[in-house]
Amino acid sequence: MNTCLIPRNLEELGEALGQLTGKSLILAGGTDLVLQMRAKHLEPDVLLSLSDVSALRDIIITPERAVIGAMATMARVKEATDGLSDLQALADAAGGVGSPQIRNKGTIGGNVANASPAADLPSVLWLLNAQVDILCPGGLRRVLPIQQFFQGKDGRKTQLELGEVIVSFTIDRTALQGWRSAFHKLGHRSQVTISRIGMAIALRLNSEGIIEDARVVAGAIKPIPFQLPAAEDILRGKRPEPTPGLCIALGETFKGNTRRVYKENAAKGVFEDTLKLFAR
Numbered sequence: 001m002n003t004c005l006i007p008r009n010l011e012e013l014g015e016a017l018g019q020l021t022g023k024s025l026i027l028a029g030g031t032d033l034v035l036q037m038r039a040k041h042l043e044p045d046v047l048l049s050l051s052d053v054s055a056l057r058d059i060i061i062t063p064e065r066a067v068i069g070a071m072a073t074m075a076r077v078k079e080a081t082d083g084l085s086d087l088q089a090l091a092d093a094a095g096g097v098g099s100p101q102i103r104n105k106g107t108i109g110g111n112v113a114n115a116s117p118a119a120d121l122p123s124v125l126w127l128l129n130a131q132v133d134i135l136c137p138g139g140l141r142r143v144l145p146i147q148q149f150f151q152g153k154d155g156r157k158t159q160l161e162l163g164e165v166i167v168s169f170t171i172d173r174t175a176l177q178g179w180r181s182a183f184h185k186l187g188h189r190s191q192v193t194i195s196r197i198g199m200a201i202a203l204r205l206n207s208e209g210i211i212e213d214a215r216v217v218a219g220a221i222k223p224i225p226f227q228l229p230a231a232e233d234i235l236r237g238k239r240p241e242p243t244p245g246l247c248i249a250l251g252e253t254f255k256g257n258t259r260r261v262y263k264e265n266a267a268k269g270v271f272e273d274t275l276k277l278f279a280r
């Protein structure tokens with residue numbers, strides 16, 4: 001490595017981004033990147049660390065919106081959102097990432113930018129219709145809905161261009177008034193496990209506990225999260241309890257998969273376990 005850049009604020013970061021080349025790397029908590037650098041013997045010409053830009057760590061939650069800085073660690077995301085019923089899925093997902101050590105280092109921005117199909121936060125941010133605030137070289141900004149962020153062109157997994165970083169994620173809480181959310185995942189183990197299937201569910205219940213409206217987003221099944229409208233239709237008008245017909249709603253998802261029966265049943269189980277979280 002020739003150069004290590006450690007900007008101290010957003011202005012310096014914007015300038016530093018202009019110095020990056022195709023061989024440069026951006027470092028957040030390092031829980032993904034350091035492993036990739038070792039495995040692939042990556043030797044960047046420039047390593048840009050986001051560690052000292054304090055604005056990237058801010059978490060600001062008001063009744064109107066939640067703005068979560070890209071460098072907010074999973075531990076802080078969990079702490080800030082736990083108990084807020086509309087944002088509870090964020091706390092569930094962040095609180096279930098890896099181990100305490102990983103949650104103290106790993107950031108929400110790194111989880112999303114890394115764009116692993118198995119990452120837990122993307123499906124929740126998708127569920128909550130988060131907007132991704134991006135800083136470009138020279139300091140220009142652009143904003144993308146998370147649903148568009150993962151539609152990378154030319155084999156890229158995200159829309160981030162060379163020298164762009166995620167600044168924050170913004171969630172409009174006014175659109176979530178009356179909604180509750182939850183996230184649950186299936187992995188190989190109960191702890192420090194990588195998702196095989198993740199379910200992010202948001203429900204709007206009436207005073208009798210009947211589901212008036214539902215949003216369901218699955219993660220870790222396909223390369224990027226996706227919404228399950230058939231499952232949402234089944235939930236409307238019912239209580240948040242195990243519901244017949246769910247396998248049928250999930251059936252199309254696994255069409256052509258050699259392990260379809262297992263996957264369908266596993267997804268149904270994760271779905272039902274996520275619904276049980278609404279009894280909290």
Ligand SMILES: Cc1cc2nc3c(=O)[nH]c(=O)nc-3n(C[C@H](O)[C@H](O)[C@H](O)COP(=O)(O)OP(=O)(O)OC[C@H]3O[C@@H](n4cnc5c(N)ncnc54)[C@H](O)[C@@H]3O)c2cc1C
Pocket residue numbers: 025026027028029030031032033034050070071096097098099102105106107108109110111112113114118119120121160164165166167192193194195
């Ligand atoms: C033992 C272990 C267990 C884990 N368990 C889970 C789990 O249960 N669930 C889960 O989802 N993940 C898990 N992970 C993965 C990892 O911890 C997360 O993806 C983490 O959130 C990544 O954040 P980071 O800050 O460490 O990113 P880094 O490793 O620093 O960066 C990851 C990638 O994102 C890019 N990047 C980082 N920040 C930005 C930004 N602001 N803008 C643009 N690009 C950026 C980097 O350049 C790099 O390409 C686990 C990892 C380990 C090692």
